[in-house]
Amino acid sequence: MARKYRVGVVKGDGIGPEIVEATIDILNSLDLNISFIELEAGYGYYQKTGRSIEENFFDKVKELDAILKGPLYTPPNVREFKSVNILIRRELDLYANVRPFRSFEGISPRNFDIVLIRENTEDVYVGIEGRYRDKAVSLRIITGEGSRRIAKFAFRYAIQRGFNRVTVIHKANILKETDGLFRETFYMVAKEYPNVLADEMIVDTAAYTIVRNPERLQILLAPNLYGDILADLLAGMVGSLGLCGSAQIGENIAVFEPVHGVALDIAGKGIANPIGEILSAKMMLEYIGQRYNDGKLIKVSEKIEEAVHIVTSRRIWTPDLGGSNRTNDVVEAIKRTLTELL
Template sequence: MARRYHIVLIPGDGIGPEVTAAARRVLDVVGVFDIEEVEAGLAYYNRTGKPFPDDFLDRLRAADATLKGPLATPVGPSGYRSINVYIRQSLDLYANLRPCRGYQGISPRVFNMVIVRENTEGLYAGIEGVFRDQALAVKIVTRHGSERIIRFAFEYARANGFKRVTAVHKANILKLSDGLFLQVFREIAKEYPEIQSDDLIVDAAAYNMARTPEKLQVLVTMNLYGDILSDLAAGLAGSLGLCGSGQIGERYAVFEPVHGAGFDIAGKGIANPVAAIHAARLMMEYLAQKHSDPYLARAAKSLDKAIEATLVEDRVLTPDLGGNAKTMDVAENIAKRLAQLLEH
């Protein structure tokens, strides 16, 4: 009998409820998930005065994994702190895994790139202050944080057949903080002689991504750089709606699309659900590896093929990709393709 998994689903803000409903439709085909829906975000805050329920973290910790939509954070000073950062730091989700592919006939370039972003340190540690007319932010880089994200990147490359890992940094200017990250990278790279290792200064990395993305494989980097470069990768793929992500720690994991809340198109039923469905696929891969589940591993690979077939062969495309399909049209087509693959 197949193992069942308890999943927390956070619909989120803006288009979040639409794209997570699409992902849930696809997960239903796999048939091994018990899904508990938990509200959080701006809409919940506006209704209750709280960004999330009092037992929010307990519910996330009790689940096998969490799948969430985008949670918006208002710009500027306020009492509303980023829920995303709160989740990462509270659950110690140190690795932000952001694979992104360019599809034949859909994307401007065809590539298969993975950005592994350190998720708890750097400038996003949130240590800020004001002195007179000076605003200050502290960048935190530790040996421990560097070691575990770099090792995660090499282990991911080894497990998924990638032959090259590239460190992205600014150690030419930030000689101590980024210099520590680069030093640790070179030390750990020696433990993986079968994998090529090199490094790029972050501006050069952006140039190389735009010029020859097909030559890059796994990029490992610090928090801010990874945040920016993963959006660049999505732009190279043709849409933020194509790339999912996973935030992974030693005990817990949360998966989500890389895009934001998309308030301008919310409620229109035209949001691209592929990023959320890819996030669900990454969740399946994570659970399959963690629990040595061959059925879920096969289902994750089949889902990847179903997504590609829907985009490349069936051309079921939302407006961001030049089509006129609705969010659930894409989900239904992927679900049908997945069911066929699992049956055979």
């Protein structure tokens, strides 16, 4: 009997519920033997209950194969409300942030296929800061173990998906201890993967290369802060944050979500771009398929990405891409295309 997969769903805030429901509509049309379990979290849930996350959230997660998530809102002026994204990342030890950036015909200015892998738990994002008089200090933490496991992840990812080059991004010429440790550990790990080229790039050079010669790049491995910044630059090269999905992966669970925010200005208008969420679901199916050796899920994941590119090449675009189509127009076009492909 085929395994029944259990996927948690965090609909999120702003446009989150619209694009998550649109994505589940596509998945439900594909007969994938997946059951969806809703998980309550986010600022909207906080406004209703006074809690940012449901009480048994992490107990439910223990029974799941993956989580599909919409964007969550962290208001800057509500001091008692802490980021749910950071809470989930920390509690589940989601150490690998994976963001594929593949160009789109008719949208992207250059042709490229780049994957940014970002260490997701360390760096200045540990949030240890202080202020004394007119001086502010932030603690940057890079560990050998954290650097080692993300480097191993990057090389394994490259081999599994047919890439032959991993480039470590750093500023070790200036930050000789923190970035130095990240770089040194990368090259130690690289010795275990002799069939993958390991090289390096200073972070500012990486930004320049992304714009000028993105076709030269394959897998980029970065510490947390650099990865966060370069991700938006790469999304800009793709053509829109709305076209990019991501995964946050730990040892036992992974969370899949678009790279964009909650877009409160267009929430409820039916014009949000669902593609980032759909491509995140594509990554989720690939993750589950590889974890459980399910060839059907892997094949469907490939066809979802193919269908997305076919639909965008036909200029079925939401307003963020310069089009006039609605969220549902894109979803229905992808469903029709998948019917033809599968």
